[in-house]
Amino acid sequence: MFEGLMMDKNYWIKKSGQDGNIIWRPGRSLGLKGAMGRIGNIARNVEEILKNKRKIKILEIGAGFGRALLELKRKYGDKVEVFGTNYEKDWNQKLTNEYALDQGFKKKDIPKIYMGFDAGKKLSFKSSSFDFVFCQATMQYISDRALFIEEVNRILTNHGLAVLELQEFRDDHPKKYKKMVEIWQDKKQIDFLRYLKKFSNLKIKKSRGRDWHYLIIKKSEGFKLNLKLKKVINVEKISSKYWGIKVLYELR
Ligand SMILES: C[S@@+](CC[C@H](N)C(=O)[O-])C[C@H]1O[C@@H](n2cnc3c(N)ncnc32)[C@H](O)[C@@H]1O
Numbered sequence: 001m002f003e004g005l006m007m008d009k010n011y012w013i014k015k016s017g018q019d020g021n022i023i024w025r026p027g028r029s030l031g032l033k034g035a036m037g038r039i040g041n042i043a044r045n046v047e048e049i050l051k052n053k054r055k056i057k058i059l060e061i062g063a064g065f066g067r068a069l070l071e072l073k074r075k076y077g078d079k080v081e082v083f084g085t086n087y088e089k090d091w092n093q094k095l096t097n098e099y100a101l102d103q104g105f106k107k108k109d110i111p112k113i114y115m116g117f118d119a120g121k122k123l124s125f126k127s128s129s130f131d132f133v134f135c136q137a138t139m140q141y142i143s144d145r146a147l148f149i150e151e152v153n154r155i156l157t158n159h160g161l162a163v164l165e166l167q168e169f170r171d172d173h174p175k176k177y178k179k180m181v182e183i184w185q186d187k188k189q190i191d192f193l194r195y196l197k198k199f200s201n202l203k204i205k206k207s208r209g210r211d212w213h214y215l216i217i218k219k220s221e222g223f224k225l226n227l228k229l230k231k232v233i234n235v236e237k238i239s240s241k242y243w244g245i246k247v248l249y250e251l252r
Helices: 031-039 042-050 067-079 092-102 145-155 192-197
Strands: 015-018 022-024 055-060 080-083 113-115 130-135 156-165 179-183 188-190 201-207 214-216 227-236 245-251
Touching: 022 092, 031 042, 031 130, 031 156, 042 055, 042 067, 042 130, 042 156, 055 067, 055 145, 067 080, 092 113, 130 145, 130 245, 145 156, 145 214, 145 227, 179 192, 188 192, 192 201
Parallel strands: 055 080, 055 130, 080 113, 130 156, 179 245
Antiparallel strands: 015 022, 156 214, 179 188, 201 214, 227 245
């Protein structure tokens, strides 16, 4: 029902640097370092999962150039298989290949990229396909974030883990767009984070130095958030100074 966000901002991909080098868009090459302040130490998550399994599958939703996946593959080699998704058609396999080789990664480290991927819909992966799913600087563009959280749980393997940056609150937005997710029941608002905390398979953590939180999901069979998407507001259409889309839910 709700389409993903068509981004109107000028999302340039690459520029020529002074000495002939390529400058890649920094906000799409956050890598493991960028992840630290958003979703924590994801290499440590991978190491924990590897304690119980010899080889694991890793998926990043909204991978940009795929830097974090490239770094994980370089670090863990044959112990990991890496996959990423992007929404826009220019953010495809060819671009990731070009980025990876320019940045000194090896061909064997390049993740498989699924482009044209809208994570606000049922995900096109089989249940129990990935041991580790992560998502940084992306969830604010996903329309049905409650469905997304349920879907991520569905595609996790039995002992799988996911870490998703929520960006549920932005202090740099005007008051009515500070909360990027609202839940309503009988004209009363229910706090989104407090609601998530009710589920035993979910854990909320603060993103370091940022206004928002991230979510840790442990696979739980049949998990449902029981939220119905009612409204999607693209706040970037209201002002190019704002980020993402705001979503309103009703308790089912
Ligand atoms: C700021 S970039 C993420 C950067 C990347 N995670 C990194 O570490 O550099 C935002 C990402 O959101 C993705 N995206 C935008 N709309 C989306 C949607 N509806 N569903 C899934 N991904 C979406 C874009 O393709 C892009 O990869």
